[in-house]
Amino acid sequence: MNFLGRLQHAWQHQRSMLCVGLDPDLTKFPRPLQALAARDPLAAIERFCLGIMEATAAYACAFKPQIAYFASSRAESVLERLAQACRDHYPHHVWILDAKRGDIGSTAEHYAKEAFDRYLADAVTVSPYMGTDSLSPYLSYESRGIFVLCRTSNPGGDDFQMRPSPQQPLYVEVAQQAAQRWNHHQQVGLVVGATYPREVEAVRHAAPDLPLLIPGIGAQGGDLVATVKAGRNANGGMLINSSRAILYASAGDDWQVRAAAIAKITRDDINAVNA
Amino acid sequence: MNFLGRLQHAWQHQRSMLCVGLDPDLTKFPRPLQALAARDPLAAIERFCLGIMEATAAYACAFKPQIAYFASSRAESVLERLAQACRDHYPHHVWILDAKRGDIGSTAEHYAKEAFDRYLADAVTVSPYMGTDSLSPYLSYESRGIFVLCRTSNPGGDDFQMRPSPQQPLYVEVAQQAAQRWNHHQQVGLVVGATYPREVEAVRHAAPDLPLLIPGIGAQGGDLVATVKAGRNANGGMLINSSRAILYASAGDDWQVRAAAIAKITRDDINAVNA
Numbered sequence: 001m002n003f004l005g006r007l008q009h010a011w012q013h014q015r016s017m018l019c020v021g022l023d024p025d026l027t028k029f030p031r032p033l034q035a036l037a038a039r040d041p042l043a044a045i046e047r048f049c050l051g052i053m054e055a056t057a058a059y060a061c062a063f064k065p066q067i068a069y070f071a072s073s074r075a076e077s078v079l080e081r082l083a084q085a086c087r088d089h090y091p092h093h094v095w096i097l098d099a100k101r102g103d104i105g106s107t108a109e110h111y112a113k114e115a116f117d118r119y120l121a122d123a124v125t126v127s128p129y130m131g132t133d134s135l136s137p138y139l140s141y142e143s144r145g146i147f148v149l150c151r152t153s154n155p156g157g158d159d160f161q162m163r164p165s166p167q168q169p170l171y172v173e174v175a176q177q178a179a180q181r182w183n184h185h186q187q188v189g190l191v192v193g194a195t196y197p198r199e200v201e202a203v204r205h206a207a208p209d210l211p212l213l214i215p216g217i218g219a220q221g222g223d224l225v226a227t228v229k230a231g232r233n234a235n236g237g238m239l240i241n242s243s244r245a246i247l248y249a250s251a252g253d254d255w256q257v258r259a260a261a262i263a264k265i266t267r268d269d270i271n272a273v274n275a
Numbered sequence: 276m277n278f279l280g281r282l283q284h285a286w287q288h289q290r291s292m293l294c295v296g297l298d299p300d301l302t303k304f305p306r307p308l309q310a311l312a313a314r315d316p317l318a319a320i321e322r323f324c325l326g327i328m329e330a331t332a333a334y335a336c337a338f339k340p341q342i343a344y345f346a347s348s349r350a351e352s353v354l355e356r357l358a359q360a361c362r363d364h365y366p367h368h369v370w371i372l373d374a375k376r377g378d379i380g381s382t383a384e385h386y387a388k389e390a391f392d393r394y395l396a397d398a399v400t401v402s403p404y405m406g407t408d409s410l411s412p413y414l415s416y417e418s419r420g421i422f423v424l425c426r427t428s429n430p431g432g433d434d435f436q437m438r439p440s441p442q443q444p445l446y447v448e449v450a451q452q453a454a455q456r457w458n459h460h461q462q463v464g465l466v467v468g469a470t471y472p473r474e475v476e477a478v479r480h481a482a483p484d485l486p487l488l489i490p491g492i493g494a495q496g497g498d499l500v501a502t503v504k505a506g507r508n509a510n511g512g513m514l515i516n517s518s519r520a521i522l523y524a525s526a527g528d529d530w531q532v533r534a535a536a537i538a539k540i541t542r543d544d545i546n547a548v549n550a
Binding site: 071135 | 344346375385389407410436443449
């Protein structure tokens with residue numbers, strides 16, 4: 001099965017387009033995990049992420065660990081175990097490594113090996129800056145996918161993505177190249193921020209069939225309804241990611257209950273737009 | 276001391292602009308390390324990298340580990356020890372983590388923590404795609420540096436870096452922004468491929484004072500003389516990186532001797548242009 005097929009199965013089986021981001025930040029952990037976090041940070045990261053996965057799995061179709069949070073805590077071994085846990089316990093969910101890798105030749109081959117073999121990623125996020133051949137090593141894993149950074153909604157997102165002009169911005173060209181040159185085997189998606197639904201529309205127009213990975217809902221405050229309307233397609237077409245709003249929904253004993261509640265609300269809000 | 280000062284000290288103390296790239300590829304290790312590589316890959320990676328550092332330190336001013344090679348082999352602990360070894364044994368050398376990171380906000384903070392605290396990097400390579408605020412978390416480490424991906428010489432380098440036209444390419448704008456907006460504290464350099472010396476000239480024109488990190492000499496076949504002439508400035512101005520040509524100079528018992536010889540020749544060739 002190719003990556004798009006894998007994603008479509010997840011959407012349908014789970015009846016959800018919600019992706020739960022795993023950004024384990026020790027300084028924000030709920031009180032019941034703080035003693036463990038002080039004594040054994042890796043154990044706390046593992047328990048926290050497993051707890052979030054368990055609480056939200058029913059409402060999500062994907063999990064997206066952000067590797068920077070693991071790397072800064074020397075928690076690579078935890079990420080490996082979470083990957084295996086996802087495969088064992090949530091086989092219908094998609095596991096996306098958020099790493100935004102970008103390099104060439106044999107270096108990119110090693111990054112692909114890290115993402116797909118070591119961390120069992122169904123897909124990995126990558127940067128387009130170095131061009132087509134920097135993406136090929138990932139695409140040679142035929143059952144896996146990449147989400148290419150396209151449009152980001154941070155303040156500096158305009159610096160280069162809008163170049164040379166809002167009428168012919170770089171990010172639309174990235175979307176076009178992704179659709180026309182890279183997606184021969186239904187492996188390619190795009191990362192598109194949710195702040196400006198009109199831009200999600202422009203990306204959807206340039207790449208009608210590509211799945212979109214959309215951060216910026218929840219803590220980052222994007223407009224959910226307008227974003228879903230702009231980004232959906234006949235297949236479903238999008239993963240709406242939420243991280244902090246779910247992960248840190250409560251600092252108390254009810255952290256899993258509250259995470260589940262926010263995940264359910266977000267899934268339902270997305271599905272209400274689709275209905 | 277700011278990063279440019281650190282780099283100038285390294286250039287002067289070592290009388291070299293050579294940076295030795297550490298890309299440990301187990302499949303290419305010399306014969307004397309192959310039995311160890313089969314039995315204990317991490318020990319082999321450590322012995323190989325330490326052996327290369329020892330052999331080439333006299334001729335280099337910097338070492339540049341490429342993190343993908345460590346990550347694909349679960350060798351993060353080795354990279355930590357190499358970082359400490361560089362600090363202990365080669366305190367005049369600059370230690371550059373080649374990671375090409377690119378993300379925003381708290382994620383970028385965690386990547387900066389990984390590079391600077393965990394791997395003791397004097398500088399880290401980063402991608403400009405997400406714009407100014409994606410670089411700020413690194414710049415808040417005031418004694419450390421970043422090398423921003425600017426122009427790469429791989430076949431796909433033109434896909435976006437030449438956009439919208441060779442007369443006003445993206446990579447020159449990256450160089451301008453780096454020089455004018457990001458380099459308030461002498462922390463910023465640029466990664467520029469060596470294949471087209473005329474492009475090194477264009478970058479040097481856009482960013483007269485920024486240090487350039489130049490891969491593409493040696494195995495990648497760039498023109499050394501033309502590149503040095505195009506990229507040097509009054510301070511020295513460049514790090515010329517060579518990885519494979521030095522690392523895998525010999526597959527036999529003389530791998531360290533040959534690595535040293537190639538490093539010496541490369542340093543001398545660079546210095547001959549400068550003389």
